[in-house]
Amino acid sequence: xxxxxxxxxxxxxxxxxxxxxxxxxxxxxxxxxxxxxxxxxxxxxxxxxxxxxxxxxxxxxxxxxxxxxxxxxxxxxxxxxxxxxxxxxxxxxxxxxxxxxxxxxxxxxxxxxxxxxxxxxxxxxxxxxxxxxxxxxxxxxxxxxxxxxxxxxxxxxxxxxxxxxxxxxxxxxxxxxxxxxxxxxxxxxxxxxxxxxxxxxxxxxxxxxxxxx
Numbered sequence: 001x002x003x004x005x006x007x008x009x010x011x012x013x014x015x016x017x018x019x020x021x022x023x024x025x026x027x028x029x030x031x032x033x034x035x036x037x038x039x040x041x042x043x044x045x046x047x048x049x050x051x052x053x054x055x056x057x058x059x060x061x062x063x064x065x066x067x068x069x070x071x072x073x074x075x076x077x078x079x080x081x082x083x084x085x086x087x088x089x090x091x092x093x094x095x096x097x098x099x100x101x102x103x104x105x106x107x108x109x110x111x112x113x114x115x116x117x118x119x120x121x122x123x124x125x126x127x128x129x130x131x132x133x134x135x136x137x138x139x140x141x142x143x144x145x146x147x148x149x150x151x152x153x154x155x156x157x158x159x160x161x162x163x164x165x166x167x168x169x170x171x172x173x174x175x176x177x178x179x180x181x182x183x184x185x186x187x188x189x190x191x192x193x194x195x196x197x198x199x200x201x202x203x204x205x206x207x208x209x210x211x212x213x
Contacts, residue, residue: 008045011035011037011041011045012045012048012049014035015031015035015042015045015046015049015055015063016049016054016055016065016069018031018034018035019055019063019064019065020065024062025058025062025063025064026062026063027061027062027063028042028043028046028061028063031046031063046063049066050066052068053066053067053068054066054068054069077103077112080101080103080112080113080180080182080212081101081112081113081128083208083211083212084101084113084184084208084211084212085113085115086207086211087184087204087207087208087211088100088101088113088114088115088184088204088208089115090204090207091115091184091186091200091201091204092115092116092117092186093117093118093119094200095117095186095188095197095200095201096117096119096120096123096188097117097120097123097124097186097187097188097197098114098115098116098117098123098124098125098126098186098187098188099114099115099116099184099185099186099204100113100114100115100126100139100184100185100186100187101113101114101182101183101184101208102139102140102143102171102182102183102184102185103180103181103182104134104143104181104182105131107133107134108131108132108133108134108140109131109132109133109134109137109139109140109143109183110129110130110131111126111127111128111129111130111131111139112128112182113128114126114127114128122189123188123189124164124167124187124188124189126187132163136162136163137159137162137163137169137171138156138157138158138159138162138169138170138171138183138185139169139171139183139185140183141157141159141171142156142157142171142172142173142183142185143173143181143182143183145157145173146173146174146175146181146183147181150175154172154173154175154202154205154206155172155202156170156171156172156185156198156199156201156202157169157170157171157172158170158193158198163187164187166189167187167188167189168187168188168189168190168193169185169186169187170185170186170188170193170197170198170201171183171184171185171186171201171205172184172185172198172201172202172204172205173205174205174208174209174212175205175206175209176209176213177209177212177213180212183205184201184204184205184208185201186201
């Protein structure tokens with residue numbers, strides 16, 4: 001800590017980060033041990049965060065991330081979308097298919113940015129705001145693969161007809177961006193997906209990740 005920083009705010013942010021990294025919540029004792037402070041300090045931190053709906057406590061006393069973070073998170077999407085647009089435009093024009101940036105929203109995959117190619121006779125209509133389960137479609141499956149193997153080499157997922165009859169989906173996860181779970185992909189109608197599409201999508205995902213760092 002330096003003279004210009006707030007120790008209390010730093011601890012509160014650390015609490016949120018710790019809770020965000022667990023699915024089952026943490027007790028006051030667990031937080032106390034991880035933060036290296038006494039239980040009284042943790043109680044005060046949790047009470048303040050709870051007033052702002054940033055955390056909630058269940059009947060067993062375990063603290064979890066609260067719904068208030070969603071209001072903050074909604075403001076992230078426009079920033080992410082703006083950073084991703086150049087790479088998405090390039091991908092859509094190069095492949096001749098609808099390109100998209102998809103992010104995790106609860107248990108769903110949510111398309112937050114979509115770019116359609118300008119020169120094709122036809123392409124798949126896909127809109128920002130479209131959502132689907134994470135375990136269906138290339139975009140969600142790419143995100144799940146990155147969760148399961150975070151240290152693996154970048155790769156891509158290929159699906160056919162899972163979200164729209166006859167449509168192929170190709171997507172690669174965003175890697176190395178703290179606090180962001182997402183993927184970049186294309187949706188296309190074709191007899192088969194050309195070999196270059198997968199690697200090109202991986203490159204686009206890397207470009208978006210670099211723009212967000």
